[in-house]
Amino acid sequence: MSLLECVGLTKSWGALTAVDNVDISVKPRDVVAVIGPNGAGKSTLFDLIAGCVGKTAGRVLFCGSQVEHLPDETLARRGLSRTYQITSLFQELTALENVRLALQASSNRRLRPMFSRDFVLQTESDATYWLDRVGLRSHRDVVAKTMSHGDQRLLEIAVALAVKPKLLLLDEPTQGMSLEETRSTVALLKSLLDEGDMAVLLVEHDLDVVFGLAHRIVVLDRGKKIADGLPSDVREDPAVQQAYLGTHHAAS
Template sequence: MSRVILETHDLTVRFGGHVAVDAVSCAFRAGELTAIVGPNGAGKTTYFNLISGQIPASAGRVVLNGRDITRDSVAHRTRAGIGRAFQLTNLFPNLSVLENVRLVIQSKAGLGFRLLSMASGHSEITDKAVAILDRVRLYEKRAQLVSELSHGDQRKLEVALLIALDPAVYMFDEPTAGMSVDEAPVVLDLIADLKAQKDRTILLVEHKMDVIARLADRIIVLHNGALAADGDPAEVIASDVVQEAYMGKELTDV
């Protein structure tokens, strides 16, 4: 069994009298893609926000590679190896698609976000950025400003920036939301490629059960902020309690 990369221990957040995430404990392993599902308002995105640092926990812990990161900032968590797609969207909207990817690669290489350095060589960085854009089918739009991209292309750029960041943990929150039927498979194929590498931990919030059935090694179900189910996708999807109480008829369409 592969080693645990990310853990949450009794992770909890309260907003006034409302408990949005209620003592959720989970361990996520290298090479595993976990789908996080549940009805609207179940706490899925809030759980993501707690892991990536957008909101502080009221109680509990987040542990990455054995180190407690519960009080770390978003930037510290990103440097430590947690990558969440929307954190990087429109990093520099008035720069080109290629320049955005180059900047992330530069930063990852320890060169910082220095625009001047982009103009002076670093051909290997450019080559890597071009290769990533080719993977996400944005090569033809490499010179286009990010602010001018369609919604679907911006979602593809999110994945490109995450690939450039090369985190230990990839976090995708409904990555195909708002994408056309033609665009969505590109992103899903990229996620499948990342999973096939067997050395990254992937967390996926998704409502489309066909996507989950195709990609997930494991499903966890949140309901009213609490962990309601955790296990093999087929077993969780077939569970009466999940179908009837949490997911409704959509699961029967898989």
């Protein structure tokens, strides 16, 4: 069974149809990249899947049930977690506090037990583990807004991973990273994918990252899906070359 099934997903803002009748399915352990020129509808697609914007038409099924109406923490508990194109960290809080908040929000506990000593210690230890996992252990007590851009992006990944998602949506995780930071982020994602049974749906402009990670590539152009297949097939697809690859350098 598919983990995620988007059927006829559509979002219009007035006359503009940002996502136009898109079908996408993601199976457990799949790594699917969504590519396309600026404004193709990639982030809107993520917003629709995560329920941040209301759809105009279509359905989003996660583990077989419709999820578009659910709040973030309920989605996280069900196993769907995301990062944003523009950072969504709590800027005034430390790295540890950011990860701990995600753990607490998704824990399904009422407020009182949340402050039990065992719970606080457990979430602190889990949060430290995830900081360690993304290479930010030494930034545990550093306030997010003082961290470098690349480290903030890694912290967002740690926040998203902490809820142990079945499906992780990553919106341009390497955007603004140096070449070195991009390489180590790709290595980190590969090792996480090797270890667990998480699936990833990834929006990414850096085609080296896309071809290095994705099992399948979906191409959007002006809201429509114009290709969906193996990286080798998509690379050769004339419509894709026309719509995206040919304009990639101008678009990025």
